[in-house]
Amino acid sequence: MISSAAFSDTLKRDRDIDILTHRSHFPALGIENRTYFNYGGQGVLCGAALDAIAKNFHHIEELGCFSNAAGDWMMAEYEATKAAIAQEFQVSPSTITLTENTTVGCNIALWALDWQQGDRLLLSDCEHPGIIASAVQIQKRFGIKIDYFPLTNTRNSSANGKDDELVCELLVQHLQPKTRMVMLSHVCWNTGQVLPLKAITKACHDRHVLVAVDAAQSVGVLPLNLEDIAADFYAFTTHKWWCAPLGLGALYIRPEVFDEIEPVFVGWRGLTGKNPIPQWRKDGAKFEVASSTYALYEALRIAIAHANAWGTQQQRYERICQLSQLLWQKLNALPHISCVRQLPPESGLVSFTIDKELSKNAIAQKPHALIAKHLEFEHQIYIRALPAPDCLRASVHYLTTTSDIDRLVSMIETFA
């Protein structure tokens, strides 16, 4: 829960207008009467990142497309970008594979194993549809079995660390002798629950099971040291909480598993260039394929630097938690609203439902997807509807303000 001292610190930061000054660099946040709560879908770009994208497309034309000069520039961008990502996680750039999004990174992890018929893959019951689809394809192709462990039932258990122990115990109970990999989200996209990843990884490694992580909702939210967590694969995108451009993601691969796994999609980026081919590079490029949109890379570095200029990963995470707890408290105080998670949020995601029986409002009687549309088109309040559980989800970023929260809550209050 928010202590009053911590909360007044949040308010002070707002009053000190440092967050307002910082927000003024993001054109989308300056649009009048717009209140943005969809960071878990896509973040907003700062002006400098937007400018860099346009500038770099021009720069490539000026250098000469497919010229040596442009090639050198692109490779320098590539190296600098991997280094910037690696630095955020306190790991070596050689552990980073650049991708387009989270799902590609998860696919690389899932398909990298030499699956044998009868092997088992364990997923949580809160995974994203794209990741489940990939797992089901592996099941069809190799005759493996998919097991699910139920996070849904743990989401309202008691706090004080017991929640974490329960999740870990549940997961271990669902490991089978033939389980080779566990694939799970660090932060659940539907409930915002943060999984005790370090403890899970230790429990899995003790049983020789690999851990692959969907980090779509954790990168840019949680302070992260990937060497310390020790998960084998950590796949993410940069366009959500990091507020970088769409189309740029990455995958961390733990060095200890690197030589045991093989790429499925391959191309020139993964090759050493020496005959006889294929001989794979000894770094994350082994899992990269071919040409990419190098013109986007600087925008990611700008986005990371911009966030770090406001505060450390820890400071940003604390602000996210303070604000999401504030929203959760205010929503919980409304009789017609139930928050999906009954524990105070420990990430930026706050999911809730509108109880139609307790509301007389005509909008509130509509499906959540139509309510989200109504909020966007009529009020410029951007939140999303989720299918499972059927609910609305607001994403609270460190860029969010208490006024954003007040506006959303006042609007939801009118649905009584």
Ligand SMILES: Cc1ncc(COP(=O)(O)O)c(C=O)c1O
């Ligand atoms: C948990 C989770 N996994 C995967 C995805 C898909 O992300 P991407 O489009 O980066 O592959 C999302 C996006 O919303 C997500 O929340």
